[in-house]
Amino acid sequence: MASKNLIPRKSNARPITPGSRIQSSSKKENTPSKNPYSSSNKNTLGPRHRPSYSHSSAPSSLDAITDRIAQLLKDDFLKNPSKTATDNFTHNHNPPKTSTPKGSDKKKAKSARHSRTSSLAERPSSLNTLRKLEPEKTHRRKFSLETNTNIPLISQVSFSTNKGYIPENPGKTNQDNHFEFTNFANRSDMHLFGVCDGHGFYGGEVSGFVKKRLPELLANDPNLYTSPKKAIIASILRCNSDLQDLEIDINFSGTTLIMVLIKGTTLFCANVGDSRALIARQVNDTSNTTASGRHWMSIVLSRDHKPDEKDESARILHCGGRIESYQDEHGNPLGPARVWLKHQDLPGLAMSRSLGDGVASSVGVICDPEILEFNMTPEDKFICLGSDGIFEFIPNEDIVKIVVPHWRLQDSDGACKALAKEAHNRWCKEEEVIDDITCICVFLNVLKA
Secondary structure: OHHHHHOOOOOOOOOOOOOOOOOOOOOHHHOOOOOOOOOOOOOOOOOOOOOOOOOOOOHHHHHHHHHHHHHHHHHHHHHOOOOOOOHHHHOOOOOOOOOOOOOOHHHHHHHHHHHHHHHHHOOHHHHHHHHHHHHHHHHHHHHHHHHHHHOOOEEEEEEEEEOOEOOOOOOOOOOEEEEEEOOHHHOOOEEEEEEEEEEOOOHHHHHHHHHHHHHHHHHOOOOOOOOHHHHHHHHHHHHHHHHHHOOOOOOOOEEOEEEEEEEOOEEEEEEEOOOEEEEEEEEEOOOOOOOOOEEEEEEEOOOOOOOOOHHHHHHHHHOOEEEEEEEOOOOOEEEEEEEEEOOOOOEEEOOOEOEEOHHHHOOOOEOOOEEEEEEOOOOEEEEEEEOHHHHOOOOHHHHHHHHHHHHHOOOHHHHHHHHHHHHHHHHHHHOOOEOOEEEEEEEEOOOOO
16 A cells, blocks of 8 residues: 555656566456556557556565656756656656657657647746746747848938029029939849939020939930949930930030949949039048047048039130139129130139030030049948038038038938038028039948958
């Protein structure tokens, strides 16, 4: 009877070595007793037949079994201190084996997995912990993957455009136009941005035409992806030619163009006229004079095409043009240098390159773009494009200083508004008139190659 008390009928104990059933002297006990390891139990592992523990079992065998159970409970407790001793009987439907028959390695692994799952299912605190932690870990994993491979190059793009002011023409219209295309020409690695500053009576119509027509021509150019420079030049020349078909007089009307085409991490800046583009770079400060040990620098991507530039003036003079500024009553120069016909005070264009401007083009004003190819790095943080309404009185370094606080907040819209406001204020201080003011801010995420 002592043996019966030591080994409950529902025990998970198993013999050290499988053997034949122990025979009992009682008929009643010749019938196999119900146990969780009978052939009817689908979860049974190991041999189908297990010995029925009867009252007549050998004491030595029972002692060995008891010792084995105690050792297993001790080992399990050391592995899982938070688990109670009775868990072995009440939670694990597949008991620990005392011996491993041949061919049962796979079943043993499966049993181990099942045991861990059952244990978790029986511990609400552990399950709740998993429910709380797993989604967060998954989210972090996904975020990490996206930050390494799927971050777009262009994080934000915004623009601002404002009509200028002329006292004698209070009803003037804004002649600036602009365009922004991410995933240009259905290519995820190409982006296009541009500003057109119109001038003359039909300046708004000319800049509006270029805004619409030029991206179409460029997107359909067969050399766009393989030779971007070639495609840009061909598209601009074709666009200028198409201006002749407009039902407007472009003899004294035209537009500038500043355009940035991005292919991967390579940037192509095309410029015609006196609009401008720059890129802001954050670099290490070797002198470490700043708190962060880093400082900002502006890299100009274009050259203003002014008539008094040496190469520009040589071409205009060679074509029979004249370069002079306005003059006051005493003959003193007023304002910028301008392009004139040799014997007439026409047209007085304040730039040496433009689209349109039929009269000025007869004396050396051309529409051929200057193109700068630039390889961007992770230190390049944003690009600014603008008409001369932005850059006339704001130095390049000040442009960067104005934008940086908004870049830190990833607020490209705020950056554009701040630039436009500052430009307006400076025009009011310097001139009686205010030029049209247009800018585009492109925030970058350039990854390391």
